[in-house]
Amino acid sequence: MKNLTFSAPCLLGMEGICANDLKFNGIESAKAENGRVIFSGDFSTLARANLISRYAERIQILLDEFNAVTFEELFVKVKSIPWERFIGKSDSFPVKGRSLSSQLHSVSDCQKIIKKAVVDRLSSCYGISWFEESGPVHQIQFLIINNRVSIMLDTSGAGLHKRGYRKNSNDAPIKETLAAAMADLARVRPNHFVVDPMCGSGTILIESALKALKIAPGINRSFSFEKWSQIPKSVWQEERERADALKNNDCDFSAIGYDIDDNALSIARSNAEKAGVSDRIRFIKRDIRDFEFDSGFETVICNPPYGERLLDVNEAEKLYKIMGSKFVPEKGKSYTIISPDDNFEKVFGRKADKRRKLYNGMLKCQVYMYFMS
Numbered sequence: 001m002k003n004l005t006f007s008a009p010c011l012l013g014m015e016g017i018c019a020n021d022l023k024f025n026g027i028e029s030a031k032a033e034n035g036r037v038i039f040s041g042d043f044s045t046l047a048r049a050n051l052i053s054r055y056a057e058r059i060q061i062l063l064d065e066f067n068a069v070t071f072e073e074l075f076v077k078v079k080s081i082p083w084e085r086f087i088g089k090s091d092s093f094p095v096k097g098r099s100l101s102s103q104l105h106s107v108s109d110c111q112k113i114i115k116k117a118v119v120d121r122l123s124s125c126y127g128i129s130w131f132e133e134s135g136p137v138h139q140i141q142f143l144i145i146n147n148r149v150s151i152m153l154d155t156s157g158a159g160l161h162k163r164g165y166r167k168n169s170n171d172a173p174i175k176e177t178l179a180a181a182m183a184d185l186a187r188v189r190p191n192h193f194v195v196d197p198m199c200g201s202g203t204i205l206i207e208s209a210l211k212a213l214k215i216a217p218g219i220n221r222s223f224s225f226e227k228w229s230q231i232p233k234s235v236w237q238e239e240r241e242r243a244d245a246l247k248n249n250d251c252d253f254s255a256i257g258y259d260i261d262d263n264a265l266s267i268a269r270s271n272a273e274k275a276g277v278s279d280r281i282r283f284i285k286r287d288i289r290d291f292e293f294d295s296g297f298e299t300v301i302c303n304p305p306y307g308e309r310l311l312d313v314n315e316a317e318k319l320y321k322i323m324g325s326k327f328v329p330e331k332g333k334s335y336t337i338i339s340p341d342d343n344f345e346k347v348f349g350r351k352a353d354k355r356r357k358l359y360n361g362m363l364k365c366q367v368y369m370y371f372m373s
């Protein structure tokens with residue numbers, strides 16, 4: 001099927017990074033919007049985006065966008081979508097969504113109206129009035145913001161941040177998509193030596209390794225669309241082969257992760273193993289107070305405790321101060337640190353060369369970047 005429009009929702013602040021990544025992978029139409037990237041293509045584009053996107057939260061087919069303030073308008077518009085192109089007689093099609101600042105504010109009522117409209121449409125197409133919904137899931141999603149309705153069909157299933165390697169996590173793991181964005185902002189390259197001095201479950205180093213080795217983040221997981229009878233198996237097969245061919249094992253990338261918590265370190269080792277990058281990363285127990293550099297060229301990336309889920313703010317700021325004394329400006333080194341603390345630069349002791357606002361879930365953070373030549 002050609003000429004489909006797709007939406008890739010992503011964390012706020014990561015829209016540009018997400019669009020560039022899709023473009024880099026041949027999806028030229030990718031365009032950043034607020035909280036999402038829009039692009040067009042066919043089923044191969046859909047399979048590729050699911051497989052390779054490091055920053056998108058999921059890939060949806062964007063079926064329609066329109067204004068609606070009454071249930072009647074919502075019903076008529078949803079019924080006019082050619083659902084039979086995507087949903088078969090026995091497929092299951094649950095509906096979920098959100099509504100913000102809109103007249104149609106009751107999510108459960110919108111859910112019922114949308115379901116009824118889809119059932120009406122499919123009933124007249126297939127000549128049946130009862131749908132067993134025993135087949136593959138085609139999750140319908142809606143988003144209503146300021147009376148503007150977007151109707152989507154999810155193709156990913158579990159969120160794309162779930163790469164399949166992090167069955168285990170410690171107390172405050174960073175989302176894989178955000179860790180990948182930090183690796184991008186830190187300009188991780190295939191010949192880099194990356195250090196995370198408070199690595200927890202190892203997400204930042206694992207995402208850095210996947211990026212450096214050009215390993216598709218979705219290569220070890222499955223997606224809902226794989227079960228859809230509407231998409232030929234060959235499409236998925238070809239995109240997997242393309243992704244496999246891009247892997248670059250012939251590079252010098254290596255990394256080291258430190259933490260004071262033995263349990264976090266053992267989780268990190270097991271996650272790196274599952275991600276297939278354990279030969280590139282060492283995990284060692286060390287307090288940041290004893291941190292020292294191993295070699296001349298280091299890309300340091302760090303997600304220290306925030307004083308939110310771990311430690312209190314005073315304890316967290318003590319660590320920022322220690323980091324400031326250890327992470328000295330020196331040729332060959334760069335530092336990329338994420339924190340929600342507006343006092344970070346003051347406590348760390350230096351103004352960042354660059355800053356980027358990003359959301360870690362609901363928490364507004366900044367990524368502070370210090371680059372030396």
Ligand SMILES: C[S@@+](CC[C@H](N)C(=O)[O-])C[C@H]1O[C@@H](n2cnc3c(N)ncnc32)[C@H](O)[C@@H]1O
Binds near residue numbers: 172203204
């Ligand atoms: C926010 S978590 C890092 C989460 C990590 N990015 C992940 O994906 O799991 C902060 C980590 O700092 C570690 N930590 C706290 N104090 C430390 C210290 N003094 N030295 C080294 N690590 C420390 C904690 O054990 C915790 O694993």
